Amino acid sequence: MLESLASGEAVLSDEEKDLGxxxxxxxxxxxxxxxxxxKTIKHTFVLALGGHNLTNDIAIGLRxxxxxxxxxKKKYGTCISMNISSEETIDVPGMGGRKSRQLPRQVLGEILEPRxxxxxxxxxxxxxxxxxEHVIVSGIVVTGGSALLDGVLEIAEMIFNLPARLGTPFGIKGLVDVVNNPMxxxxxxxxxxxAKNQSQKNFRIRDKNIFNRVVDRMKKWFNDVL
Amino acid sequence: MQGQDKLLVGLDVGTTKICAVVGEVSGGEINIIGVGTHPSIGLHKGVVVNIDSTVESIKKAVEEAELMAGCEISSVYAGIAGGHITGFNSHGIVAIKGSEVTRHDVDRVLEAARAVAIPMDREVIHVLPQEYIVDEQSGITNPVGMAGVGWKQKFIL
Structure with a gap:
C-alpha cells in the first residue's frame, strides 16, 4: 500500500479528490x-528531503x-522569522560539555525558511x-509530522500561490483526540x-458458496477460449 | 486477532517514527481504539538500512498499540514509500463479449493493463483504474452494465 495513497484516504474529502x-x-x-x-490518483512523487533535513540544518546552524x-525544532521551530519578535531568545545547549548559549529565536526562522x-x-x-498545475484547483493539503511546524502553510501558499490547509485525519471515531494530528x-x-478493502472482500465471498464459485470460474474459462 | 476479524491495524513505518493504529469497524464506522508510536531506528530517507533495529522498533510500536487496544495483533496493513517507487500510466484494451460490460470484462481489462513490460527488479504494487473508456466515451468510473463493443482503460501502476 503506497503511503501517500493511504494519507489521502484519511485527510482528503471526496469533493477535493474529485475537483483536483x-x-x-x-x-x-x-x-x-x-x-x-x-476521485483517482493521477501522479505520485517521492522527494528525499524531509523533517530530518530541518533538524540537521538546526544542528549545524546552531552548533x-x-x-x-x-x-x-519541535518546541520553538518556525519557518517565518518575520513573525517573531527580536527579543525572544532560545536556550541552545552546548556540545561536548560546552556552556549553553542564548540565541534570538529569529535565527531559527532564518535557518528553516530557506529549507x-x-x-x-x-x-x-x-x-x-x-x-x-492545472489539475490541482482545490489547492494544497499539507500533512505529516513536519506539517506541524509554525509557518509551513504560509510558505506553501506563497510558493504554490494556492490555498493550503493542514491535513488531519477525519471520518473516524474513538481516540479522535490522539490521532487528530497530521503525524x-x-x-x-x-x-x-x-476497512474499505475488507468490506469488498466480504461482499464477494458472501455472494455465492464455494461450489457455485468453482463452477462459475470453469464457465469463465470456457467463455475465454470460445 | 482472537477471532475478531473486525479489527484492523495500520502500520506506518517512517524515517523518524513508526506508528501503529488499531481501528475497530462497526457498522460502517471506524473507531480508533489503540495507537502505538516508537522512534524509528534503522531507516534512512524512507529506506531500511538496518533491518534488525527496524524490526525492534516495529515490535515496540506494535506492543504499545496492543496494550492500548487490549488485543493481539497478528496482521497489519503496512505502508510503502521511498524514492524507489514510481508510477506510470498504462492502457488495457479488450473487446467486450456480448453487448453489455460485465464484472468479468472489467477483470480482464485490468489483467491486460497489468501485462506491461517492467524490469526484473520491480513489481506491480497497485493497479489503480483511472477511467474506463467504452466506445470512445471517456470518463466512466463504473462500467458494469454499460453497452459497447471495444474498450480500453487507463491505469496508474
Missing amino acids: IALVDLGGGTTDLAIFSS APFAEAEKI MEEIFALIKREIYRAEM YATGVGLVLFG
Missing part, C-alpha cells in the same frame, strides 16, 4: 506528493547536538514537470483503506 488536489506529506526522511483528480536540535522553501519549490517543479495521517489512512 495535491497532497504533500512532509515526513521525517521523505516528502511525498500525491495528486488526486476525478547543537542532534537530539537537542530535534527538541528545539522549507526548497522542499516546496522542488515539489512545485515536479508538479509542473508532470503538467499537473497519524498515514496510519489512520491504512486502517481506512483496510
Whole structure:
C-alpha cells in the first residue's frame, strides 16, 4: 500500500479528490506528493528531503547536538522569522560539555525558511514537470509530522500561490483526540483503506458458496477460449 | 486477532517514527481504539538500512498499540514509500463479449493493463483504474452494465 495513497484516504474529502488536489506529506526522511483528480490518483512523487533535513540544518546552524536540535525544532521551530519578535531568545545547549548559549529565536526562522522553501519549490517543479498545475484547483493539503511546524502553510501558499490547509485525519471515531494530528495521517489512512478493502472482500465471498464459485470460474474459462 | 476479524491495524513505518493504529469497524464506522508510536531506528530517507533495529522498533510500536487496544495483533496493513517507487500510466484494451460490460470484462481489462513490460527488479504494487473508456466515451468510473463493443482503460501502476 503506497503511503501517500493511504494519507489521502484519511485527510482528503471526496469533493477535493474529485475537483483536483495535491497532497504533500512532509515526513521525517521523505516528502511525498500525491495528486488526486476525478476521485483517482493521477501522479505520485517521492522527494528525499524531509523533517530530518530541518533538524540537521538546526544542528549545524546552531552548533547543537542532534537530539537537542530535534527538541528545539519541535518546541520553538518556525519557518517565518518575520513573525517573531527580536527579543525572544532560545536556550541552545552546548556540545561536548560546552556552556549553553542564548540565541534570538529569529535565527531559527532564518535557518528553516530557506529549507522549507526548497522542499516546496522542488515539489512545485515536479508538479509542473508532470503538467499537473492545472489539475490541482482545490489547492494544497499539507500533512505529516513536519506539517506541524509554525509557518509551513504560509510558505506553501506563497510558493504554490494556492490555498493550503493542514491535513488531519477525519471520518473516524474513538481516540479522535490522539490521532487528530497530521503525524497519524498515514496510519489512520491504512486502517481506512483496510476497512474499505475488507468490506469488498466480504461482499464477494458472501455472494455465492464455494461450489457455485468453482463452477462459475470453469464457465469463465470456457467463455475465454470460445 | 482472537477471532475478531473486525479489527484492523495500520502500520506506518517512517524515517523518524513508526506508528501503529488499531481501528475497530462497526457498522460502517471506524473507531480508533489503540495507537502505538516508537522512534524509528534503522531507516534512512524512507529506506531500511538496518533491518534488525527496524524490526525492534516495529515490535515496540506494535506492543504499545496492543496494550492500548487490549488485543493481539497478528496482521497489519503496512505502508510503502521511498524514492524507489514510481508510477506510470498504462492502457488495457479488450473487446467486450456480448453487448453489455460485465464484472468479468472489467477483470480482464485490468489483467491486460497489468501485462506491461517492467524490469526484473520491480513489481506491480497497485493497479489503480483511472477511467474506463467504452466506445470512445471517456470518463466512466463504473462500467458494469454499460453497452459497447471495444474498450480500453487507463491505469496508474
